Amino acid sequence: MDGEAKLRGVGDSLPRLDAGDKVGGRARYTDDLFRPGMLHAALMGSPYPFARIISCDTSEALALPGVKAVLTGADIPANRWGGFINDETALAIDIVRYVGEPIAAIAATDLATAREALDLIEFEFEELDPVLTIDAAMADGAPLIHENFAEYEKRPGQGDLAPNQVSRQSIIEGDVEAAWADCNVVVENTYEVQAQSHVYIEPCSALAEVDESGKVTVWSANQSIYKVQASLSKALGLPMSKVRAITPPVGGAFGGKSGVTVQPITVMLAQKTGRPVKLTLSRTDDMMMMRSRHAARVRVRTGAMADGTLVAHELDVIYDGGAYAEDSAAVLGFGLLMARGPYNIPHVKLTGSAVYTNKLRAGGFRGFGNPQVTFGTEQQIDEIAVRLKMDPIDLRLKNALQTGDLWVGGQTVTSCGFRECLEQVRDAADWPTRRQAPAANGKRRGISVAGVSHICGLLGTSAIVRVLEDGTITLNTGAVDIGQGSDTVLAQICASSLRLDIGRVNLVAPDSDASPYNWGTGGTRVTYMVGRAVESAAGAALEQIRQHASEIFECAPADVELRDGGHVGIVGVPEKELSFAEISGRAHYVTGGPIIGTHALVYDGQEFDPKRALMDHFPFARIGTYVFGAQVVEVEVDEVTGQVEVLNVWSAHDVGRAINPAAVEGQIQGGVVQGLGYALCEELTWEDGQPTNPTMMDYKVPGALDTPTNIHPIIVESEEETGPFGAKGVGEPGLVGVAPAVANAVAHATGVRLTRLPLTPESVLRAMTAE
Amino acid sequence: MKRTLLELNVNGELQQAPTRPTATLLDVLRDGLHLTGSKRGCDQGVCGACTVLVDGRPARACLMLAVDCQGRRVTTIEGLNESGEAAAVQQALAENGAIQCGYCTPGIVVALVDLARAGGGASENDVRRSISGNICRCSGYVKIVEAAVSLLGGKASDGR
Amino acid sequence: MDYFRPESLEEALGLLAEIPDARCLAGGQTLVAMMNTRIVAPPRLVSLRDIPGLDQIEALPNGGLRMGTMVTHETLMNLSANGAHRLLPETARQIASPAIRAFGTVGGALCHADPAADWPTALVALDASVHVAGIDGKRREPLAEFLVDALTTTLEPGEILTHIEIPPPGQTSAGAYVKFARVEGDFATVAVAVSLSLSGPTCEAIRIAVGGCSPVPTRDDAAETGLVSTELSEADMQAVGNSLATAIQPEDDGRASAAYRRMVVPGLVQRAITLAHDRASEARI
Missing domain, CATH: 3.10.20.30 (Beta-grasp domain)
Structure with missing residues (x-):
């Protein structure tokens, strides 16, 4: 016996597996790696939003001592890749489409030399008329941002697209046009949301080397080794088996590292020089070259009956995709799927598009299209409550989805803690009292709420559980922990599945040469999807252990029971016991072979129902397992400056089951603060296509003194039957409802409703004084 | 060069x-x-x-x-890894779930060690002031602050 | 680039004189950031950190203060001061963050002359003057005259700002620094520094500087004079706030629009005067 008093596993707030390395500065991120003979690389960005490259002279740069390679669009393969539309190349070829778009890359013996050499490259451009807004992109006769769009390889099912359109989709249920007549109150408004920069503290980074056979190895900050491998294969024209992607610890990602970033050009430099090359972006390069959250314009109309029953909801969104399509089609589709929200509304018409503009590409960012639409939808629910003189929480409760109700599109919601979330934030916030609380002198005070929904299930994943000779476990999933703590959570699921202490589970770092397939970290999916794979793979290993035990005990496998601490025994016979070590030793050396449990799955929830909903060009065959939340924000608005100070946030989330409660709370708190940045101060801005604030000095992310001391996470457990130990996910939802909850609270405080993010002091003050 | x-x-x-x-x-x-x-x-x-x-x-x-x-x-x-103050700060951060991606963490440890060495206990506001120049994009700061207050604290939050 | 760390002022002045674009390195908290982004590339840096005395604060016999150019924000944050001089720690604690305050210097901030920086505004309100040394001698001038324009001072190539001098605080005096910024520790969108002294219940002297809204801190002599001998009523404060809102020359920038600054200046001026007045009144009792 091991004498393990209490097993630490599912349900315990265990410290991260890598906490010790991280607090000691010993975790080695990509930029912390050095290889023998390694070169350092830097990128040059386009100075123009839209221009034709006429000529380029790199001779002076090449002549600078220490420079080993200079690449421009003319030197690289014209292989294009992308999410739904293959429109990207590693460097701009012939045309530049946004300021900052990489146009040249240099590898040199040190970074300062590489940067110095960039100044020596001479480009000649012919400027073109840039398309800088969604209206300009959709205008008749607008310049085409991708003139060869028709020739790009695309995923099937994109439909006919208008010029500069990346995607067009709709979801229609019921008869919204006819339903307005049944409504006693209808609110309608147009909301505008801004581009938000991810500002993961680790800028994008890759280190690449090429061996004699041409096989490429890339260490990089990413959210999926397999997406990196697939995109590199496309970019380089290499078979996937010649590309090895490894992920060292990642310094935050939030969606910004979900596709390839600097990996393709880094590999091309390594191929060119025959030496290892490391490329880490400066903060400004990262902010100008990589991606942002989609800016969007959202027109929303919602109608209800006098008793508060929601009847009709119409939403049209246009996402600004920037210069490359990336994940825009998926962001649009997902935004539409979330646009009704967690309410039973019979008549729904959700339409939208994403368009190209000559700005930084937009991509996935925590919430993935959902915060944009929720900003509009959740404000309208609030407005209806005001118009009907109903309490905003009561109105939401009246219309709230419950387990067994249908999501828009017709899927049955298998577990729904939405009502409980609303009730819990109401109680925790002492809602009736605070709704009436008086303001301090010179301030106005308000409190309100937003409902939240999201998904946690999509795409494919797998896991391998190996029982080592001594009975300890090696778990391999290919899942990338981007900081949210999935490694620890997956180890907890594995440990509890085998009733082992977590200290006996070793986790394999993601390596496409070694790890089984995992689509990636995104969509709040890792705990739910990978957790399922881990639980089942552990179960498969356990079956083998059971078989061995039954052979040794000479009993039926069904009579073998799993006991704590890596033991099995015969049911009802306490003294009959074998350790995993004894069994694994037998498997390795005597009979059966090493014990390896595996499991692979693709999201297998219910499909959308075409008889119920008209879903036009919707990009997902299956996506779902819904998660819910409710967020209450209390604010004080300064009458002199218009500044919104957030006093309290209560954020309740239905996570199915909390595998690691502290990690769940950390996700909620972190999401809330990112949401406060989105709501109040963060906005990437451009003037004539030139970014005006691509530095952390100019683009302000909230610091420790800018955030409320009182962020109260509330965990609601609805026990999802299909989830590992009942768990769902929590990565994204903490951000989703923050901006509308803040806007609703500001409206409660001031009587003024703001429809454009962020709610800067200036915009609030102007609205208050125009009141 | x-x-x-x-x-x-x-x-x-x-x-x-x-x-x-x-x-x-x-x-x-x-x-x-x-x-x-x-x-x-x-x-x-x-x-x-x-x-x-x-x-x-x-x-x-x-x-x-x-x-x-x-x-x-x-x-x-x-x-700093050799020092007692750092070990205490590091342990508090690890055990309070204050670590996520970890990229800001070494800087935060240094800032909190400086606060710890100043002695005399630290309020929540003292802690927040001491890390006010350390941007964490993951945690929302709550658990970092709780960890530091649990280690150094005493005085209640004294506003801003 | 070459680098020197002279041990005397004379040596430093000699090194600066040798190369036209040579620059002093004080705390480096702005200069190095600019070098990192290649906005500037000085051919020579002359570090001032080994010159004795430049990091000292000296109490003058008349009650005034004389501080060396290398005094850090952190040192001023921890300064124990009297009356209106308490504006110094109050301002310092609102600058950037601990690590910047530990190395950034008051002299460096004044020489950089960023219109949104804190020291120009606070020190103009305190009626500070600066001591400048050059190879041909020394001079002293009011800070308000030293600051010529955004990022521009009267400092000639080869000169060093060596000391900042602040007159004694009034008998019953107080200051207040009210800063409005996008986030804590950011440069000011609008800042108001007030230094006043009372005689009984009435205002004996007052200086009000508004920062972040003009190329250099804005004062309004006439409006200040109008407050003297009043009891600083709300109407008095409103009037001076309105006149300062007219006097500023704001521009639209990434922090706010010009119009917004004009909207908030009156209210913030009133807040700052009220705060200083309350503090001085408390001191009086």
């Missing part, structure tokens, strides 16, 4: 590194001495991921010219 041999007192040892005259302390620590615990996040002194101690005071390694650090005592997270 011209390089000179620079001699720096880092973590109690005199260390030599060939250095460009315009190199920052962060350049030398990371690329010259491979002390990669100090992270590069912005190169403008805003993010705080490169925070080290110079002559015992918290400093932005990205805003200190390496050449101007000659004759000063530089202590990085690697050097």
Whole structure:
């Protein structure tokens, strides 16, 4: 016996597996790696939003001592890749489409030399008329941002697209046009949301080397080794088996590292020089070259009956995709799927598009299209409550989805803690009292709420559980922990599945040469999807252990029971016991072979129902397992400056089951603060296509003194039957409802409703004084 | 570019590194001495991921010219790992779930060690002020602050 | 680039004189950031940190203060001061963050002359003057005259700002620094520094400087004079706030629009005067 008093596993707030390395500065991120003979690389960005490259002279740069390679669009393969539309190349070829778009890359013996050499490259451009807004992109006769769009390889099912359109989709249920007549109150408004920069503290980074056979190895900050491998294969024209992607610890990602970033050009430099090359972006390069959250314009109309029953909801969104399509089609589709929200509304018409503009590409960012639409939808629910003189929480409760109700599109919601979330934030916030609380002198005070929904299930994943000779476990999933703590959570699921202490589970770092397939970290999916794979793979290993035990005990496998601490025994016979070590030793050396449990799955929830909903060009065959939340924000608005100070946030989330409660709370708190940045101060801005604030000095992310001391996470457990130990996910939802909850609270405080993010002091003050 | 041999007192040892005259302390620590615990996040002194101690005071390694650090005592997270204050701060952060991606963490540890060395207990506001120049994009700061207050605290939150 | 760390002021002045674009290195918290982004590339840096005395604060016999150019924000944050001089720690604690405050210097901030920086505003309100040394001698001038324009001072190539001098605080005096910024520690969108002294219940003297809204801190002599001998009523404060809102020359920038600054200046001026007045009144009792 091991004498393990209490097993630490599912349900315990265990410290991260890598906490010790991280607090000691010993975790080695990509930029912390050095290889023998390694070169350092830097990128040059386009100075123009839209221009034709006429000529380029790199001779002076090449002549600078220490420079080993200079690449421009003319030197690289014209292989294009992308999410739904293959429109990207590693460097701009012939045309530049946004300021900052990489146009040249240099590898040199040190970074300062590489940067110095960039100044020596001479480009000649012919400027073109840039398309800088969604209206300009959709205008008749607008310049085409991708003139060869028709020739790009695309995923099937994109439909006919208008010029500069990346995607067009709709979801229609019921008869919204006819339903307005049944409504006693209808609110309608147009909301505008801004581009938000991810500002993961680790800028994008890759280190690449090429061996004699041409096989490429890339260490990089990413959210999926397999997406990196697939995109590199496309970019380089290499078979996937010649590309090895490894992920060292990642310094935050939030969606910004979900596709390839600097990996393709880094590999091309390594191929060119025959030496290892490391490329880490400066903060400004990262902010100008990589991606942002989609800016969007959202027109929303919602109608209800006098008793508060929601009847009709119409939403049209246009996402600004920037210069490359990336994940825009998926962001649009997902935004539409979330646009009704967690309410039973019979008549729904959700339409939208994403368009190209000559700005930084937009991509996935925590919430993935959902915060944009929720900003509009959740404000309208609030407005209806005001118009009907109903309490905003009561109105939401009246219309709230419950387990067994249908999501828009017709899927049955298998577990729904939405009502409980609303009730819990109401109680925790002492809602009736605070709704009436008086303001301090010179301030106005308000409190309100937003409902939240999201998904946690999509795409494919797998896991391998190996029982080592001594009975300890090696778990391999290919899942990338981007900081949210999935490694620890997956180890907890594995440990509890085998009733082992977590200290006996070793986790394999993601390596496409070694790890089984995992689509990636995104969509709040890792705990739910990978957790399922881990639980089942552990179960498969356990079956083998059971078989061995039954052979040794000479009993039926069904009579073998799993006991704590890596033991099995015969049911009802306490003294009959074998350790995993004894069994694994037998498997390795005597009979059966090493014990390896595996499991692979693709999201297998219910499909959308075409008889119920008209879903036009919707990009997902299956996506779902819904998660819910409710967020209450209390604010004080300064009458002199218009500044919104957030006093309290209560954020309740239905996570199915909390595998690691502290990690769940950390996700909620972190999401809330990112949401406060989105709501109040963060906005990437451009003037004539030139970014005006691509530095952390100019683009302000909230610091420790800018955030409320009182962020109260509330965990609601609805026990999802299909989830590992009942768990769902929590990565994204903490951000989703923050901006509308803040806007609703500001409206409660001031009587003024703001429809454009962020709610800067200036915009609030102007609205208050125009009141 | 011209390089000179620079001699720096880092973590109690005199260390030599060939250095460009315009190199920052962060350049030398990371690329010259491979002390990669100090992270590069912005190169403008805003993010705080490169925070080290110079002559015992918290400093932005990205805003200190390496050449101007000659004759000063530089202590990085690697050097602090030996100290009792750091061990206590590190343990508090790890056990309170205050670590996520970890990229800001070494800088936060340095800032909190400075606070711990000041002695006399720390309120929530003291803690927040001490890490006000360390941007964490993951945690929302709550668990970091709770960890530090649990270690150093006593006084209740005293507003801003 | 070459680098020197002279041990005397004379040596430093000599080194600066040798190369036209040579620059002093004080705390480096702005200069190095600019070098990192290659906005500037000085051919020579002359570090001032080994010159004795430049990091000292000296109490003058008349009650005034004389501080060396290398005094850090942190040192001023921890300064124990009297009356209106308490504006110094109050301002210092609102600058940037601990690590910047530990190395950034008051002299460096004044020489950089960023219109949104804190020291120009606070020190103009305190009626500070600066001591400048050059190879041909020394001079002293009011800070308000030293600051010529955004990022521009009267400092000639080869000169060094060596000391900042602040007159004694009034008998019953107080200051207040009210800063409005996008986030804590950011440069000011609008800042108001007030230094006043009372005689009984009435205002004996007052200086009000508004920062972040003009190329250099804005004062309004006439409006200040109008407050003297009043009891600083709300109407008095409103009037001076309105006149300062007219006097500023704001521009639209990434922090706010010009119009917004004009909207908030009156209210913030009133807040700052009220705060200083309350503090001085408390001191009086």
